[in-house]
Every structure is written in structure tokens, then in C-alpha cells.
Amino acid sequence: MDIRVKICGLSEPEHVVAAAEAGAAYVGFVFFPKSPRNVEIDAARALALEVPVGVAKVALTVNADDAFLDELTRKVPLDMMQLHGGESPERVAAVRARYGLPVMKAVGIADESDLPAIDAYGAVADQLLIDAKPPRGADLPGGNGLAFDWRLVKRKYWPCPWMLAGGLTPENVAQAVQMTGARQVDVSSGVENAPGAKSAELIRAFVQAAQGDTAPVPVLK
Numbered sequence: 604m605d606i607r608v609k610i611c612g613l614s615e616p617e618h619v620v621a622a623a624e625a626g627a628a629y630v631g632f633v634f635f636p637k638s639p640r641n642v643e644i645d646a647a648r649a650l651a652l653e654v655p656v657g658v659a660k661v662a663l664t665v666n667a668d669d670a671f672l673d674e675l676t677r678k679v680p681l682d683m684m685q686l687h688g689g690e691s692p693e694r695v696a697a698v699r700a701r702y703g704l705p706v707m708k709a710v711g712i713a714d715e716s717d718l719p720a721i722d723a724y725g726a727v728a729d730q731l732l733i734d735a736k737p738p739r740g741a742d743l744p745g746g747n748g749l750a751f752d753w754r755l756v757k758r759k760y761w762p763c764p765w766m767l768a769g770g771l772t773p774e775n776v777a778q779a780v781q782m783t784g785a786r787q788v789d790v791s792s793g794v795e796n797a798p799g800a801k802s803a804e805l806i807r808a809f810v811q812a813a814q815g816d817t818a819p820v821p822v823l824k
């Protein structure tokens with residue numbers, strides 16, 4: 604099955620190479636100092652230069668200001684910006700216009716009351732990342748290894764391309780794809796041995812499982 608995979612929170616060249624060789628379509632770099640996956644801009648530039656043509660380099664920021672994004676986009680060759688904070692639809696549109704890069708907006712889902720944000724952000728973003736809403740008081744707005752109820756996003760109409768995220772693992776990704784109809788998936792914690800410590804083996808297992816290269820999983824009713 605042609606499922607596009609994003610491996611997020613990469614900080615070591617060997618894992619960038621593992622993701623690309625496994626067939627990931629996107630690699631993500633996190634710019635958020637509180638995260639165990641945070642990378643500095645100069646380190647991200649070096650990582651980005653390891654990424655083969657055809658694999659999209661995504662910069663994940665959280666409520667970043669123009670000064671930071673100016674430096675980031677000047678120094679790191681990027682293919683997409685991922686906004687993972689409380690950025691408003693107006694801010695999403697402004698970032699898109701200022702940097703001329705496609706913007707993916709993260710939308711956190713916990714229950715039905717979160718669903719209208721899909722249409723609000725879908726009207727201004729190039730893509731949506733549909734993720735689990737972080738628990739109240741969490742240190743990180745994403746990358747928490749938490750899944751949400753996938754039945755909430757079994758919808759027929761999507762305003763733009765989207766990616767499923769939140770608590771995905773090599774074990775559950777095939778079922779998540781089957782239940783939601785997602786054509787793109789994103790993972791961070793599920794391919795780590797500890798927070799921030801990616802595993803090349805788990806990256807390969809995740810891409811294979813997402814693309815249906817393992818035994819089918821039973822459908823949950």
C-alpha cells in the first residue's frame with residue numbers, strides 16, 4: 604500500500620539515513636528546547652544535508668516568532684514547516700506567505716469538540732497533522748506517545764491532505780491506517796528506545812508495517 608511515512612524528531616545522522624533507506628517520505632526535525640528531540644539550527648543544517656533528494660525535510664516549531672523562523676529558513680534547506688503550537692489560522696497563513704514553503708498545521712484531537720479545527724486550519728494550511736491532544740499540563744505539545752480514538756477521524760471529507768499521528772508504533776500502525784483511511788502517518792516515540800533515542804531497527808519496522816509489509820492485523824469493531 605502506498606502509505607507515506609514521516610519519521611519525526613531525528614537528531615542523529617544514522618537515523619536520518621535509516622529513515623531514508625527504509626522508504627520514509629518525510630523526516631522531521633524538532634526545534635523546541637524543552638523536547639528531548641530538540642536540535643539546534645546548525646546541527647539541523649548538517650542533518651538536512653544528509654537527506655537524499657525525494658525525502659522531504661520538515662521543521663517542527665512551536666509558536667516560533669519570525670526572528671527564529673528567518674534564521675531557520677536561511678540556514679537549513681527545508682521542504683515544509685510544521686507548526687505544532689497554538690498558532691492561529693492567521694499565523695499559519697502568514698508563515699506560509701512569508702517563507703514560501705508548504706505549511707503543515709498540527710491539530711490535537713481528544714474528542715468531538717476538537718473536530719471543527721480541522722476545517723478552520725484546513726482552509727489555510729497545505730496539510731494537517733492530526734495528533735493526540737497533549738494531556739493538560741504536559742511539557743510537550745506533541746511527541747508524547749499517546750493515541751486518540753481513531754474512530755473520531757473516520758470522515759469522508761478532508762479539506763486538504765493530512766497525516767495521522769499520536770502513539771503510532773510498528774505494532775498498531777497498520778490497524779490505524781485501516782481504521783482511519785489515512786494515507787500518511789507520522790511517528791516519533793514509537794520508533795524510540797527511550798525519549799529522544801531513535802532506533803534504526805524500529806524505524807525500519809515502522810515503515811514496513813505502515814506500508815503493509817507485515818501480516819494484516821484484525822479489524823477492531
Ligand SMILES: O=C(O)c1ccccc1NCC(=O)[C@H](O)[C@H](O)COP(=O)(O)O
Pocket residue numbers: 611612631633635638639640641663665687734743744745746747748749750768769770771789790791792793
Ligand atoms: O516530538 C517532540 O518532542 C515534540 C515537541 C514539541 C512539539 C511537537 C513534538 N512532536 C510532534 C510530532 O510531530 C510527533 O511526531 C507527533 O506528535 C507524534 O508523536 P508520538 O506520539 O510520540 O509518535
